[in-house]
Amino acid sequence: MSLWRLEWLRLTRTRRLVALVGVYLFFGLLGPLSARYLGEILDLAGGELEGAVIELPPPTPVDGMAQFASNAVQIGTLVAVVVAAGALSIDAIPEMGVFVRTRTRGLGRVLLPRYAVTALAAIVAYVVGTGAAWYETWVLIGPPDAAGVLWGAVFGALYLAFAVAVVALVAARASSVLGSVLISLIVLLVLPILSVVGSVGRWTPAPLSVALAELPAGGYELADYAAAVGATLVAIPALLWMAVRLAERRER
Amino acid sequence: MIQTTGLTKRYGEKVAVDAVDLVVEDGSVHGLVGRNGAGKTTLLRMLAGLRTPTSGSVSIESRREELAVLPDTPRFDPWLTGREVVELAASLVGGADRINEVLGGAGLSDAGDRRVGGYSRGMLQRLGIAAALVGSPRLLLADEPASALDPQGRREVLDVIGRMRGEATVLFSSHILADVQEVCDSVSIMEEGRLLFQGSIRDLLIGSATPRYLVRIRPDSPDPRPALMEQSWVSGVEARSDGVLGVSVRSLEDAELHLAGVLASAGSGVISLGPEAVTLEQAFLELTS
Known part of the structure; x- marks a missing residue:
């Protein structure tokens, strides 16, 4: 029973992997469907609001991917944060924290598998959802820009790896899973606010989370994300290093 | 270690x-x-x-x-x-x-x-x-x-x-x-x-608990407590509800040498006599009280 297998069992036996894949797959299927049939849905709902007639332009493949990307950033990241907090809050149950702390020389040996397996599971779920959204958009609306979708998925996956690293750092200090979830979500919500502050925002990981919606639409180039990718690649190991240091210095 | x-x-x-x-x-x-x-x-x-x-x-x-x-x-x-x-x-x-x-x-x-x-x-x-x-x-x-x-x-x-x-x-x-x-x-x-x-x-x-002897005397015997309290090696005598006297002594050796003689000279009929087995609980309570 290695620490890596322990994390795999945590994902499978607690149905966390099912929850992650299920959420992304659900929105991957729902996004293009709602984009394709939004007009019909509004017609069924009445079609008019106090005399105003709502006329929607014909759906495009960009709409299908954008619908999924929007839900993936919000609900998908929320689920990923909850799953990550459950795995990375090693002291949430003190007796279990004592079990691992007194049997390992460095907590990096414990935290690294927890981070890697959780982040990988979130990324796999995200890719599955993206694939479903891509396929359904193609079938219902038309083919989205393949390069834009692929790069958008890569950047989205990188953002998820960053989000889980944020949870790792927060969980090293927070005393409960709920506390880890709430603080991590606040941090991840503040980043998009920063991203609208001129050029500073492009140096945060936040733009990566919406790349899947932006790149297929054609408004952005890959180079526009270079700063965010660079910052994220630096931030992830830095956050993990700090998480290990904080967890090791914490008293139980 | x-x-x-x-x-x-x-x-x-x-x-x-x-x-x-x-x-x-x-x-x-x-x-x-x-x-x-x-x-x-x-x-x-x-x-x-x-x-x-x-x-x-x-x-x-x-x-x-x-x-x-x-x-x-x-x-x-x-x-x-x-x-x-x-x-x-x-x-x-x-x-x-x-x-x-x-x-x-x-x-x-x-x-x-x-x-x-x-x-x-x-x-x-x-x-x-x-x-x-x-x-x-x-x-x-x-x-x-x-x-x-x-x-x-x-x-x-x-x-x-x-x-x-x-x-x-x-x-x-x-x-x-x-x-x-x-x-x-x-x-x-x-x-x-x-x-x-x-x-x-x-x-x-x-070492920590006060050595004590337990003495059971016949109910119709003379009370030995005044005689016991006169002894320099006796630090206290306590009459318990079960008719047993708890005799606190400075050392067990003194009690072994002199206690039976004092009881005999007081005219007390002794039913039983022996050192109290001190438990860890008594020692603990004595230390922490």
């Missing part, structure tokens, strides 16, 4: 552990006794490296991998089986070839493949012991390991600890003094963070 020097832990103004100088010999079973809040858990956690001392030092002649800690209420991921918990512990500290042995020793051979979430409190405690012992630790720090168990569970835990004597050093805290008296070679008594006593249980029982 465990040795602490001036070990102190403060939380703001509160002193949880106050300048403790503790020595636990290699291969011994040492009991750490004290009321709730006396500082036992904080001391154990500093020894385990889970808390940083405010001042003082800890010296332990064991490597990290040779140290095992058993919390008072072990908890494990409920979706693991008992066997997987022990396998996990073995993967971290070694002892993969002892998994069946320690599960059997803890009485969990049959329940090893069941999920931990369905274990009773006693089974969790025994699983904690199995996970602690799988790595053949040279030092076991156990915090109230038997306090929440039923009599049979307590018996099993004490047997396991007793069997470790000579093979590993065991330091366990408890407020069940009978357990300590039964299984420990030496004992430390803590009160409000301070170490009031450390040494062998025999030294504690003889």
Whole structure:
């Protein structure tokens, strides 16, 4: 029973992997469907609001991917944060924290598998959802820009790896899973606010989370994300290093 | 061997552990006794490296991998089986070839493949012991390991600890003094963070408690108390409700030489006479009162 297998069992036996894949797959299927049939849905709902007639332009493949990307950033990241907090809050149950702390020389040996397996599971779920959204958009609306979708998925996956690293750092200090979830979500919500502050925002990981919606639409180039990718690649190991240091210095 | 020097832990103004100088010999079973809040858990956690001392030092002649800690209420991921918990512990500290042995020793051979979430409190405690012992630790720090168990569970835990004597050093805290008296070679008594006593249980029982003789005299005999109180070696006489006199003496030797003679000269008919067997509980209460 290695620490890596322990994390795999945590994902499978607690149905966390099912929850992650299920959420992304659900929105991957729902996004293009709602984009394709939004007009019909509004017609069924009445079609008019106090005399105003709502006329929607014909759906495009960009709409299908954008619908999924929007839900993936919000609900998908929320689920990923909850799953990550459950795995990375090693002291949430003190007796279990004592079990691992007194049997390992460095907590990096414990935290690294927890981070890697959780982040990988979130990324796999995200890719599955993206694939479903891509396929359904193609079938219902038309083919989205393949390069834009692929790069958008890569950047989205990188953002998820960053989000889980944020949870790792927060969980090293927070005393409960709920506390880890709430603080991590606040941090991840503040980043998009920063991203609208001129050029500073492009140096945060936040733009990566919406790349899947932006790149297929054609408004952005890959180079526009270079700063965010660079910052994220630096931030992830830095956050993990700090998480290990904080967890090791914490008293139980 | 465990040795602490001036070990102190403060939380703001509160002193949880106050300048403790503790020595636990290699291969011994040492009991750490004290009321709730006396500082036992904080001391154990500093020894385990889970808390940083405010001042003082800890010296332990064991490597990290040779140290095992058993919390008072072990908890494990409920979706693991008992066997997987022990396998996990073995993967971290070694002892993969002892998994069946320690599960059997803890009485969990049959329940090893069941999920931990369905274990009773006693089974969790025994699983904690199995996970602690799988790595053949040279030092076991156990915090109230038997306090929440039923009599049979307590018996099993004490047997396991007793069997470790000579093979590993065991330091366990408890407020069940009978357990300590039964299984420990030496004992430390803590009160409000301070170490009031450390040494062998025999030294504690003889040295700390006031020696006392119990005398039962015939009801129609003359009262010997005035004669006893005149003796310089008698520090007090207490008449108990069961008709027994408790005679506190300065030393047992004086009582052995003179007590029978004083009673005889007072004309008291003696039914029975003998030194009071001092329990660890009496010694503890006397030290901490």
